[in-house]
Amino acid sequence: MPRESKKARRERANEIYDLLLEAYPDAHCELDFVDPFQLAVATILSAQTTDVRVNEVTPALFEAYPDAEALANAAQEDVEKIIHSTGFFRSKAKNIIGFARGLMAEHDGEVPADVRFLTDLPGVGRKTANVILGNAFDINEGVVVDTHIKRLSNRMRFTRHDSPVKVEGDLMELFPNERWTLLAHLLIWHGRRVCDARKPECPACVVSHLCPSSSV
Ligand code: SF4
Structure with missing residues (x-):
């Protein structure tokens, strides 16, 4: 050419x-979610696996931990059991609990619609922040x-x-x-x-x- x-x-x-x-x-985004918190957690879990696999575990995960407060107080081993099939379950459990704790500590349990605040949270890199902003907030950040x-x-x-x-x-x-x-x-x-x-x-x-x- x-x-x-x-x-x-x-x-x-x-x-x-x-x-x-x-x-x-x-x-559209093929991860199942009803709010920014669920999308953020599902996106963190989607690393190195398929959206289908993530969608298999998130109903049970969000039933047990429906919001940042519940997930921030979760026991790591309980979360690991639920998300086991998504792979890298130890680090992912640590990341989503850390993410929820960060939301509680810095943002009153709400997911911030700002790339700088998002990427300061545990488990959230630029790619995850772009997914959250674009699909949960309709913000084309990247x-x-x-x-x-x-x-x-x-x-x-x-x-x-x-x-x-x-x-x-x-x-x-x-x-x-x-x-x-x-x-x-x-x-x-x-x-x-x-x-x-x-x-x-x-x-x-x-x-x-x-x-x-x-x-x-
Ligand atoms: S299938 Fe991929 S490589 Fe082939 S023409 Fe389409 S975009 Fe290009």
């Missing part, structure tokens, strides 16, 4: 966004970068970087702010359904004519 100007890349990227939105009009988004962004030449911070920076330059949260869902949905890590289904891909990595 000849060298692409920034303007051309921005146009191509947003055309891809439009086509993915047509293909996945229902794209672009979530997970393994699917990193892979697709490189295949589609939205970036040539591997570091999540740099990938996020490149995506934020290409797409207008109001697209950031849904962009992440669209790329994740496409990555799960078509642009597989090992075997991308380029012939069935709605953006193959705009993708430099297409095999078609």
Whole structure:
């Protein structure tokens, strides 16, 4: 592919966004939650596992610990038993209890809608903060970068970087702010359904004519 100007890349990227939105009009966060607290805890638990696996354990977890106060006072081993199947259960139990204690100590038990306060809390990095802000508060603070988004962004030449911070920076330059949260869902949905890590289904891909990595 000849060298692409920034303007051309921005146009191509947003055309891809439009086509993915047509293909996945229902794209959304696949973690189950009813409030910011539940989304934050579910997102912390989703590290290194699938949303499906997290959704299997959170009903019991939130029944036992419906809010920050309850989780802040939980015994670590009780929490570990409930979340065991999500993997890394010791550190995740420690993180979600620490997160709940941080909410109680600093924010009256409420999840703050501010990236600086969020990333100061135990267990919350920039990616988790972006998920919480975008999906529980409708605030487009940044672009979530997970393994699917990193892979697709490189295949589609939205970036040539591997570091999540740099990938996020490149995506934020290409797409207008109001697209950031849904962009992440669209790329994740496409990555799960078509642009597989090992075997991308380029012939069935709605953006193959705009993708430099297409095999078609
Ligand atoms: S054309 Fe192939 S590599 Fe490009 S986004 Fe589609 S499935 Fe992925």
